[in-house]
Amino acid sequence: MKRDYYESLSIGRDATAEDIKSAYRREALKHHPDRNPGDREAERKFKEAAEAYEVLSDQGKRQRYDRFGHDGLRSSGNSRGFSSVEDIFSAFGDIFGGGGSVFEDLFGFSGGSRGGGRRGASLRCEVRLSFDEMAHGAEKTIRLKRAEACETCSGTGARPGTSPRSCAYCGGRGEIQQSQGFFAIRTTCPRCRGEGKMIEDPCHDCGGHGRVARTREISVKIPAGIEDGTRIRMTGEGEAGDHNGPAGDLYCEVYVSRHPLFEREGMDLICEVPITFSQASLGAKVMVPGIDRQEEIEVHRGTQSGSMFRLRGRGLPDVHGRGHGDLLVRTVVETPKRLSSRQEELLREFAETEEVSVSPRRKTFFEKVKDLFGQEDE
Ligand SMILES: [Zn+2]
Ligand SMILES: [Zn+2]
Known part of the structure; x- marks a missing residue:
């Protein structure tokens, strides 16, 4: 049985965004693994609070959770379920954007520096799709230059055969603790810059950073029906971290070219189709453009300019694979500009x-x- 998210944060269902944030700050500080080393129960509560915060701090997820409970979040990959403490640090780094994690934001120190190297920077790239590629989904290859772990030293930065030494200044913890009244203030160790290790004999290929620049071709799978301007996150495809720290993410921005005939509204497509005065008056079968093939609509007698016809399921596919939108055809009655003498x-x-x-x-x-x-x- 999963615990209620509001209960996890000890707040009421009418809690404001500010309440949720401060409740999370309180719970996370209480159960933070640095304060409770080796305490499994604290770690469980720490994860629980992070998961609750992840859902309740997002308006859309919170609404779904309020209406449907845990079931409302299950289907679409909403509740990630954190597998490790590192997972939580890296997840909230993204929610708050940039390289800073929620812990810097909430507590003024970085959770990411606990042991190992710093997290690599996130990268961004752009992909342009034609309307047709958007409608069917596409796989695009992009070229980018990024820092990757050095093969020579396996990312450690130490010359092969040697290994980094534990930092004497902080005792390998990467942080120094100073007591200030009731609170213990932690700061990043200035000697090892939070890594807990010092390299005495640096690798020649990477100069001791553990990273080298590489040009890569990366394939980006783009689901059918994607909206113009969507950002796809590719976890771990950004820059490698320092000294085997976690890699950053790659954010791929997808742009879609406009179609000459279709306007898009969500999953629906809207298309204007000219019909003649006699077709509008007497009714007719009219061919209209569709995504893959022409479609036929039956224009009834007395159709006006601006009438809408709906072809169910003939619009764009849902990006999560849940059905299709509709094709909406708007008729425009055209007045003939030239008439034969018989027509006149x-x-x-x-x-x-x-x-x-x-x-x-x-x-x-x-x-x-x-x-x-x-x-x-x-
Ligand atoms: Zn190296
Ligand atoms: Zn140190």
């Missing part, structure tokens, strides 16, 4: 039945010539 004759006859006034027939060029030069033939 019929329309004038039609106008007589309407008993409305219409402009008199325009004289043709030959009739005007006749008027000018008299009726010589007769």
Whole structure:
């Protein structure tokens, strides 16, 4: 049985965003692994609070949780379920954007520096899709230059055969603790810069950083139906961390070219289709463009300009694979610009039945010539 998220943070269901944040700060400080080394129960509570905070601090997730409970979050990968403490640090680093983690934000120190190297920077890239690629999904290859773990020293930064020595200044903890009244203030060790280790004999290939620049081709899978401007997160595809610290993420921004005929609204496509006055008046079957093939709509008698026809399921696929949107066809009744003499004759006859006034027939060029030069033939 999963514990109620509000209970995990000891708050009421009407808690404000501020309440949630301060409740999480309180719980996380209480159960923080640095304060409770080796305490499994504290670690469990620490994870529980992080998961509760992750859901309740996100308006959409919170609403789903309020309505459907844990089930509401299960299907779409909403509740990640943290497997380790490091997981929590890296997850909240992203929620708050940039390289800073929620712990820097909440407590003023970085949780990411606990042992090992610093986390690598996140990278971003852009991908452009045609409308058709967007509608069907695509796999794109991008080239990027990024720091990767040095092969020579396996990312440790130490010359092969040697190994980094534990930092004497902080005793390998990466942090120094100073007591200030009731609170213990931790700061990053200035000697080893939080890594807990010192390299005495640096690797020649990476100069002791444990990282080297590499150009890579990375394949990005883009799901069908993606919206213009969506950011895809590729975990661990950013820069390698210092001395085998966790890698940053790669954020791929996806842009979609406009279609000449379709406007997009969510999963629905809207398309304007011209029809003639007679089709609008009498009704007709009309071919309209679709994503993969032409579709047929039945325009009923007396269709107006601006009438909407809905073709269910003929729109774009949902990006999570849950069905398709609709194709909406808006009719535009077109007035003919040129009429044959036969068409004009019929329309004038039609106008007589309407008993409305219409402009008199325009004289043709030959009739005007006749008027000018008299009726010589007769
Ligand atoms: Zn190296
Ligand atoms: Zn140190």
